[in-house]
Amino acid sequence: MSERYLEDYAVGEVLKPTGRVRVEKAAIIAFAKEFDPQPFHLDEDAGRKSLFGGLVASGWHTAAMTMRLVAGSEYKPAGGSIGLGFDQLRWPLPVRPGDELHIETEVLEVRTSKSRPDRGLVKLRTQTINQNGEMVQELIGTALVPRRPGSKREPA
């Protein structure tokens, strides 16, 4: 699929899952060493003794892997995925070594920018889901999306 403009998003549309990412233990530890060096992200034993009961990925690692899935999806806004802000980011369940994640994205809102009529705002809910169908991250936010050049009609 080619790049999407504002006119190509419809409220209620569910963007089909695209790629998957397998979460390797080594990747969990490498991310934690660089960005979130807490015992339960670094070491199996420490994880077992924590309230997680095992080694778990940093939530920020889950967020970054989710971005990888968003960037690799077929639903790229023209000009790139530019997040303006998020109203919700939560991690209801931890991500563990061997998990396989995919995303599911729903379009919540589509509107033209008041200050810049050549672009618009698309509000999206992106769930990150593991191999058991459990949601491990929920992200609700608004992305900047250009209108189709020359477009006159209002977006759907």
Place this chain on the structure above:
Amino acid sequence: MSERYLEDYAVGEVLKPTGRVRVEKAAIIAFAKEFDPQPFHLDEDAGRKSLFGGLVASGWHTAAMTMRLVAGSEYKPAGGSIGLGFDQLRWPLPVRPGDELHIETEVLEVRTSKSRPDRGLVKLRTQTINQNGEMVQELIGTALVPRRPGSKREPA
């Protein structure tokens, strides 16, 4: 400073900035290759042609660097920084190569958990600020913090 319990947080308190992180161009590109492979995060030229006018860090990279600063601060909750969820995450300005970031955190709310009286919830606002004093990320969220063992009194 030793680990903090719920009783050690007071509403309105501003936790002093601790470490700083210098954002290297190579680190921006390495993070982008792994998690957010969009042209304006990968390549100077592509950045110049984008609405950012130059190479910029992925917002998720800024979030991860912020977590590094949080984890390295002197204000560690006992048992680790366990984020339950965020009400706000935004990137009002991009982060560019050579920027130097620090954080400033304010305590917005402190309360005991209703379901688990041995722990509590601390709502925090963490600003990530560059070398010019400009806010590049605002994060408002709630962390799980244990009460001091044997504590009977209500938190401040």
